[in-house]
Amino acid sequence: MDFRLTEEQRALRDGTRELLAKRFGRERLRAAVDAPALDRALWRELGAAGFFALRLPERAGGVGLGLPEAALVFEEAGRALLPGPLVACQLLAGAVDGVAAGERIVALCEAERDPVLWEHPADCDELILVEGGAGRCGDGSGDGPGDDSGGAVRGAQGRTGGAYRSAPGRISRAPFTSLDPLTPLARVTDLPRAAPLALDVPRLRREAALLTAAQQLGSAVRTVEMAVGHAREREQFGVPIGAFQAIKHLCAQMLVRAEIARTAVYAAAVTERADDVTIAKLLADEAAVRNARDCLQVHGGMGFTWDVDVHLHLKRAWLRAECWEAAREAEELLADGLPA
Amino acid sequence: MDLTYSPEEEDFRARLRTWLGTVLPGLPPKPAARDWPGRRAYDTAWQRMLYDAGYAGLHWPRDAGGQGATPTQHLIFLEETERAGAPYVGANFVGLLHAGPTLAAEGSAGQRARWLPPILRGDEVWCQGFSEPDAGSDLAALRTRAVRDGDSYVVSGAKIWTSHAEVADWCELLVRTDPDAPRHRGISWLAMPMDAPGVTVRPLRTLAGSTEFAEVFLDEVRIPVGNRVGAENDGWRVTMVTLSFERGTAFVGEVVACRRVLGALARAARANGRWDDDVLRRRLGRLNAEFAALWRLTQWNVSEAQHGGGVPGAGGSVFKLRYSHARQELYDAAAEVLGAGALDADHEWVADRLSSLSYTIAAGTSQIQRNIVAERVLGLPKGR
Secondary structure: OEOOOOHHHHHHHHHHHHHHHHHOOHHHHHHHHHOOOOOHHHHHHHHHOOOOOOOOOHHHOOOOOOHHHHHHHHHHHHHHOOOOOHHHHHHOOOOOOOOOOOOOOEEEEEOOOOOOEEEOOOOOOEEEEEEOOOEOOOOOOOOOOOOOOOOOOOOEOOOOOEEEEEOHHHOOEEEEOOOOOOOOEEEEOOOOOOEEOOOOHHHHHHHHHHHHHHHHHHHHHHHHHHHHHHHHHOEEOOEEHHHOHHHHHHHHHHHHHHHHHHHHHHHHHHHOOHHHHHHHHHHHHHHHHHHHHHHHHHHHHHHHOOOOOHHHHHHHHHHHHOOOOOHHHHHHHHHHOOOO | OEOOOOHHHHHHHHHHHHHHHHHHHHOOOOOOOOOHHHHHHHHHHHHHHHHHHOOOOOOOOHHHOOOOOOHHHHHHHHHHHHHOOOOOOHHHHHHHHHHHHHHHHHOOHHHHHHHHHHHHHOOOOEEEEOOEOOEOOOHHHOOOEEEEEOOEEEEEEEEEEEEOHHHOOEEEEEEEOOOOOOHHHOEEEEEEEOOOOOEEEEEEOOOOOOOOEEEEEEEEEEEEHHHEEOOOOEHHHHHHHHHHHHHHHOOHHHHHHHHHHHHHHHHHHHHHOHHHOHHHHHHHHHHHHHHHHHHHHHHHHHHHHHHHOOOOOHHHHHHHHHHHHHHHHHHHHHHHHHHHHHHOOOOHHHHHHHHHOOOOOOOOOHHHHHHHHHHHHOOOOOOO
């Protein structure tokens, strides 16, 4: 057992961080807030860098890496607040032509949501509706200490789910004002089920939840850094506010949340078990949302302004928390997984 | 990111399971909670069984009489013994987890030969004399005075929160040997025989009603200079090694135990109808995530310890902060499952609920842990 990142994994993480810092730095982020249409050139560049083809086999033009590597890349995307239907494009790179290279942009839409929401409607070349196939966590046997090697991958029970593809022009929609300035949304008013797409929906849901959790982790880690950076710089009563325990303890709790989310996300990426993914999503949602809240508090009045980036992390964290297993669903699944 | 155990590690686990399956049915019944001599005898007899089977001091270095096992093997040992319901380390806690590792790291050859084998065999029990009535979180404020007199130190003062003091043979004692030096540089580490003249033990009753720890009063106790470990006035550094051990390894088995309790809570709630309460059910679901993730954090910390090298550090503080609060939430949820049954002091979960209250205080309060994380990990400035 060596749970740490391998040298290659660290290099991948660092490389992704560098790429995003260069191509989607603070100026670009703020420009995207004002004009949230996706940058096609950047999208193609992400495609060329293997962002979407990461897990496709090399013979299919992919990079041939696994879910742990995808989680590390998505952690960096979450950290940078990179906008767009990243999870959808990563998961459908092998299923829809042109997505792997970043030439075409697809979004995923969960039919069970109320309202049913569609991210970046103006930028998508295609929308994939996903219905059913939500996971259950089993009875908890083979779950946890002592059973790492024997745990079965748990998928859907009951409904197996389906996926349907649609051209954007064929989808009835209503306007929807998105809370997150970086993620425009539309409300889908009539669910198109014309063209079925052969996908393993339980697996897709599991991986979508995991990659979303990885983004939440990246955001949670970033807001710790932002809070600590501010607490070191900002002076009141003649000292940096980080010298006060009231601030220190907020920051320490933020780190604890981020670290517990990190181990949960990485473990789920390794095991790919439905219960581990549910745990990772729940804890990463908590870390991202509560860290952004605490980061806002540490920033004081500045944290309440539009110009400081903290609200962008908080709003995206709220949005991601509603996708692919919200806390109310995850907690029920995990309760269900306890012994009867 | 590899969570699979090697064939050697799985083999270690299998042999341990077989051994546990053989010896555990032959254990004598557990003594009553208030029967301290009985508890000592039970705990040390278990330690002797571990010793005879080659499991004593598993994670200690070989030259200290240990097995030189990897942190991963130690993790497997703690996991399997807890799952099998084997006795807890109990009275051997200080010897195996604080005093022993400190002696192994800092003691002379003669000191190691004198004190380590009896700890491993379960022949001698140690207690800890660190905290004082006026030196708790601020441990470096300790005032118990040791004055050199020929080949002895003459020690006077008072220690508090000393677990197993009534049945211990030795005490790892922190004393002030130089009252004029900066306070971290005037402290020494002594091994004190508990039967020395001038040592008085007064049990303290916890809020749970039991006498889990004691005050130890020292009135001109003579301790040979040869019982000092490390240089005179270097005891603070020696002690920090000890405390890091405590934070890094103390709670592994307990996470396994908490998961078992959580399962029992779910069964009880399903049986008594409280499972229909959405709020309670979701609380239990979240606790499921909490303890599963704490286990992953343990695996992470063990991997860091094994492959990154060194003594467990900040990762231990992160773990302790999260775990101590999770344990309290677990037993608060237990009270919710029990309803008015939570007022029954004889119920196991109620007793454990009371004892869980110490977890955010003992071995560094949550507030001190947050200071450590903020200053040593996040690099925030020292202050108030």
